[in-house]
Amino acid sequence: MDLPLQHHVKAWVSRALADAHHQRLDLARRLPPISVAQRLRRKARRLALSPSGYEQLLRHALAAAADHGERSCRALELRCLLRAPDPLAQLSLRMQVLAAGRDHNGELIAGAAAREERRSARRRAGDPDEVAARLVSAAGLNRALWDHPGLAAEPSVRASMLACAARLESRAVELSPPNAGRLLLAFTNLAHPKQEIRNGAQPARP
Known part of the structure; x- marks a missing residue:
């Protein structure tokens, strides 16, 4: 059975795979197969340093789409993220991230947060409460x-991802002050499932 947090990640993985598939289909209407694969791989490489969790998933999904396969190595890497992380490997990564320091690229983080907000606005028709809910969901991711440990990323990228999460949460509070606290509490309870979700707050779907 999926743990609540892994179930949340699974929804985002499904979204990334679907988005990559649609991008491949769109390119295939205009370009020969070899050019489609090159475009997808090039975009995947550009996302390698992104502090957005969704864009980290998308880069693997794009590489998988370039290989035409749900069974490609990149697709299998995505599947690894659906399992609960090994606690010792997780602790080792955290120590590496702390050792990398907090010298984040502010422009990179701001850009990733802005792209996530634009995606959220498109999917949620610009409704502030709905956009805020999706931003909190993205921060939870x-x-x-x-x-x-299943995510292939350098410690500096991981540190930026953590900083980006805080940026997304702050923006969600700006957009929807009455609801943001309940949404953040819902995601705290995803990470700690023994706690009860209060006030009926439920994590938003991607």
Whole structure:
């Protein structure tokens, strides 16, 4: 049975795979197969340093789409993120991230947060409460992935992902002050499932 947090990550993985599939289909209408694969791989490489958890998933999904396969190595790497992380490997990663320091690229984090807000606005028709809910959901994904051993990312990228999570949460509070606290509490309880979710707050779907 999926743990609540892994179930949340699974929803985002499904979204990334679907988005990559649609991008491949769109390119295939205009380009020969070899050019489609090159475009997808090039975009995946550009996302390698992104502090957005979703874009980290998307880079693997794009590489998998370039290989035409749900069974490609990149797709299998995504599947690894659906399992609960090994506690000792997770602790080791956290120590590496702390050793990397907190010298984040502010522009990179701001850009990733802005892209997530634009995606959220498109999917939620610009409704502030709905956009805020999706931003909190995206921040929850970042917090689930930054120290996950299954994610191939450098310590500096992981540190930026954690900083980006805080940025997304702050923006959610700005957009919807009455609801943001309940949403953040819901995601705290995903990470600590023994606690009860109060006030009926439920994590938003991607």
